[in-house]
Amino acid sequence: MVKVGLIGAGKMGISHLSIxxxxxxxxxxxxxxxxxxxxxxxxxYSKFHCYTDYLKMLDKEKPEAVFVATPTKFHFEFxxxxxxxxIHVFVEKPFCLTExxxxxxxxxxxxxxxxxxxxxxxxxxxxxxEVKKLVKSxxxxxxxxxxxxxxxxxxxxxxxxxxxxNPAEGGGCLMDYASHVIDLINDILAPITASKGSxxxxxxxxxxxxxxxxxxxxxxxxxGVLSVNWSDETYRKMSTSITIIGSKGKIISDANExxxxxxxxxxxxxxxxxxxxxxxxxxxxxxxxYLRGEEYSAQVDYFINAVTGKVPNSINNFxxxxxxxxxxxxxxxxx
Amino acid sequence: xxxxxxxxxxxxAVNHISDQKSMDQAIKFKNDEAIIRTLDYAIxxxxxxxxxxxHDRIARICDVIRAxxxxxxxxxxxxxxxxAHKYANAVTELGIQGTIKQYVPGNIFGTMFKGGMxxxxxxxxxxxxxxxxAEMKMFxxxxxxxxxxxxxxxxxxxxxxxxxxxxxFHDYIKIKYNAEPGFITMNMPKLLDTLESAGIKNPIICxxxxxxxxRMSGGKNLYEETLKTRKLRAVAMxxxxxxxxxxxxxxxxxxxxxxxxxxxxxxxxxxxxxxTVSNIRNFDxxxxx
Numbered sequence: 001m002v003k004v005g006l007i008g009a010g011k012m013g014i015s016h017l018s019i020x021x022x023x024x025x026x027x028x029x030x031x032x033x034x035x036x037x038x039x040x041x042x043x044x045y046s047k048f049h050c051y052t053d054y055l056k057m058l059d060k061e062k063p064e065a066v067f068v069a070t071p072t073k074f075h076f077e078f079x080x081x082x083x084x085x086x087i088h089v090f091v092e093k094p095f096c097l098t099e100x101x102x103x104x105x106x107x108x109x110x111x112x113x114x115x116x117x118x119x120x121x122x123x124x125x126x127x128x129x130e131v132k133k134l135v136k137s138x139x140x141x142x143x144x145x146x147x148x149x150x151x152x153x154x155x156x157x158x159x160x161x162x163x164x165x166n167p168a169e170g171g172g173c174l175m176d177y178a179s180h181v182i183d184l185i186n187d188i189l190a191p192i193t194a195s196k197g198s199x200x201x202x203x204x205x206x207x208x209x210x211x212x213x214x215x216x217x218x219x220x221x222x223x224g225v226l227s228v229n230w231s232d233e234t235y236r237k238m239s240t241s242i243t244i245i246g247s248k249g250k251i252i253s254d255a256n257e258x259x260x261x262x263x264x265x266x267x268x269x270x271x272x273x274x275x276x277x278x279x280x281x282x283x284x285x286x287x288x289x290y291l292r293g294e295e296y297s298a299q300v301d302y303f304i305n306a307v308t309g310k311v312p313n314s315i316n317n318f319x320x321x322x323x324x325x326x327x328x329x330x331x332x333x334x335x
Numbered sequence: 336x337x338x339x340x341x342x343x344x345x346x347x348a349v350n351h352i353s354d355q356k357s358m359d360q361a362i363k364f365k366n367d368e369a370i371i372r373t374l375d376y377a378i379x380x381x382x383x384x385x386x387x388x389x390h391d392r393i394a395r396i397c398d399v400i401r402a403x404x405x406x407x408x409x410x411x412x413x414x415x416x417x418x419a420h421k422y423a424n425a426v427t428e429l430g431i432q433g434t435i436k437q438y439v440p441g442n443i444f445g446t447m448f449k450g451g452m453x454x455x456x457x458x459x460x461x462x463x464x465x466x467x468x469a470e471m472k473m474f475x476x477x478x479x480x481x482x483x484x485x486x487x488x489x490x491x492x493x494x495x496x497x498x499x500x501x502x503x504f505h506d507y508i509k510i511k512y513n514a515e516p517g518f519i520t521m522n523m524p525k526l527l528d529t530l531e532s533a534g535i536k537n538p539i540i541c542x543x544x545x546x547x548x549x550r551m552s553g554g555k556n557l558y559e560e561t562l563k564t565r566k567l568r569a570v571a572m573x574x575x576x577x578x579x580x581x582x583x584x585x586x587x588x589x590x591x592x593x594x595x596x597x598x599x600x601x602x603x604x605x606x607x608x609x610x611t612v613s614n615i616r617n618f619d620x621x622x623x624x
Binding site: 010011014015017018019020021022035037038041042044045046047048234236237239241254256257279280281282286287288289290291292 | 347350354426431493521522554577
């Protein structure tokens with residue numbers, strides 16, 4: 001049993017808590033939040049020990065691993081404290097507000113040999129994993145163009161918001177929404193190293209951006225487009241997709257459906273010349289407990305398995321999330 | 336419960352395997368008339384139960400049903416609450432407290448906020464009851480013999496170990512609505528254990544049941560074993576495994592399982608509705624023979 005604590009019981013935190021609560025190899029030793037309404041509900045109706053001060057939780061419950069799901073502005077301070085106490089860390093995305101902060105935490109975790117993971121759950125989605133496999137194996141040849149997209153109905157009217165609408169706290173479409181797509185591009189293709197022009201727009205929000213469009217260049221000089229808009233109510237929920245055009249074929253994938261076109265007969269096993277369609281149902285492993293999507297449980301399983309030494313700490317580690325933070329600032333500073 | 340229940344995913348662009356199909360459905364069912372027409376196809380095929388989320392548009396469908404009492408006199412609705420994306424998007428935008436403020440009706444909650452948290456802390460079950468009432472408003476005057484809690488909430492509470500809310504939902508539905516409470520889940524065996532431990536016997540549970548192990552946490556074998564050996568009123572959903580199994584094969588599998596009381600399916604064309612219904616009826620006859 002891994003003794004796990006949670007800091008931040010908002011939307012993502014509660015979701016992690018439920019998955020952790022059902023996990024056969026996890027003992028949840030403490031939950032910390034500042035919202036009285038959430039905390040008193042947990043105190044009254046769950047068995048979790050609740051805290052308003054995370055340091056007290058750490059002192060008293062001595063967790064081996066902690067999930068941090070607070071607003072982004074707290075990530076640096078909290079994660080640094082956890083690492084200094086030799087605690088393994090899973091932190092929500094985006095990782096940090098600045099590149100320097102992320103770099104410091106990345107080297108600290110590495111030096112101390114602690115498991116470190118960030119919640120970019122798309123990497124645990126079957127279709128996107130298959131896209132990465134196809135690209136890395138060279139199945140579609142050399143990439144000539146890519147397009148990473150995400151659309152959804154988060155802010156569809158003018159309204160006062162939460163921390164997500166405060167740019168100083170890590171809010172906005174670029175940090176909160178586009179980061180998922182950026183992270184996928186970094187992982188499937190190569191890290192983003194330059195922006196050749198970005199449009200960062202507010203549509204309804206007063207303080208932050210609601211849409212981001214950018215021309216990107218990657219470390220291997222591949223170029224492509226990022227197009228993300230969280231004020232698009234024609235989508236029922238967030239829809240993330242990636243299109244990759246290569247010299248030998250083309251991939252169009254979202255979280256549900258993977259479409260691959262091969263120009264020639266020479267293609268990987270299970271595929272043939274012309275269009276191939278695969279569904280996430282064919283590409284997804286069963287999880288022990290399902291809450292909002294297999295990927296949410298799978299990323300928690302992966303982290304717990306890394307803590308117990310069963311898998312390497314290679315997917316979604318701080319290093320990869322730092323590259324995503326860096327790409328965010330590259331895009332932001334280009335506008 | 337009827338043997339065949341008609342679901343509503345197709346009306347609200349819920350498609351588990353394709354975002355493109357999801358948009359096509361949103362276009363096809365833009366107008367309420369298109370939904371009503373398709374519901375009528377289902378009724379013509381002999382279906383009398385519509386299992387649907389508490390989506391805003393269902394309120395307008397309910398208006399049509401109320402306005403035509405003769406036509407829909409045998410028609411039942413099994414509401415499934417809440418329509419989760421409404422709340423999920425609100426939580427992202429407003430936070431948890433803001434969301435509760437927005438959706439809990441009346442001044443009671445406002446008063447409680449002002450009155451301090453001590454009062455609130457005692458009344459979470461009451462807040463849930465108020466939310467249930469808000470979701471049920473649109474069904475006034477319509478026959479709703481079974482009322483379901485959606486899987487995202489059932490499973491969230493299951494993982495958190497907040498059994499009192501599951502029990503609270505169960506009891507309130509019985510007392511206030513004189514209806515049978517049901518639970519939708521992706522973790523059926525675990526939920527059944529939990530409900531039984533809370534004293535809920537022979538619960539109505541709606542869960543994924545398909546040949547390909549899709550969204551069946553714990554695995555198909557455990558699900559089949561649970562159906563054979565335990566007491567529950569089972570509603571099988573996602574029988575096509577998200578589209579991974581040919582429909583006829585999928586329906587044969589689920590129709591012939593023991594102890595499945597009802598089969599829930601969704602389809603957006605008359606032909607698919609007719610085919611599904613006749614397939615299930617045929618396999619049921621084979622099973623009896």
